[in-house]
Amino acid sequence: MARKAPESPFVPKLSQSESKAETVSRIAMSMIESDTVSRDAKIARLRQARLAREAAESAAAPAPTKPARRTVKR
Numbered sequence: 001m002a003r004k005a006p007e008s009p010f011v012p013k014l015s016q017s018e019s020k021a022e023t024v025s026r027i028a029m030s031m032i033e034s035d036t037v038s039r040d041a042k043i044a045r046l047r048q049a050r051l052a053r054e055a056a057e058s059a060a061a062p063a064p065t066k067p068a069r070r071t072v073k074r
Contacts, residue, residue: 014022
């Protein structure tokens with residue numbers, strides 16, 4: 001993690017390990033963010049496709065009818 005800047009006009013320079021950690025963290029966060037955005041877009045696209053398919057199926061399918069009762073001989 002990065003160090004907090006002290007209350008002075010001079011900005012402290014990060015050590016080599018801190019700067020590498022900051023770079024890795026920034027890259028990882030950007031990758032996670034891009035994955036989240038693409039996942040949300042995919043979910044929205046699939047939801048729209050499912051709703052359209054369900055609407056088409058319900059409009060095309062006739063209402064179910066009861067089968068005729070058969071009489072039983074005794």
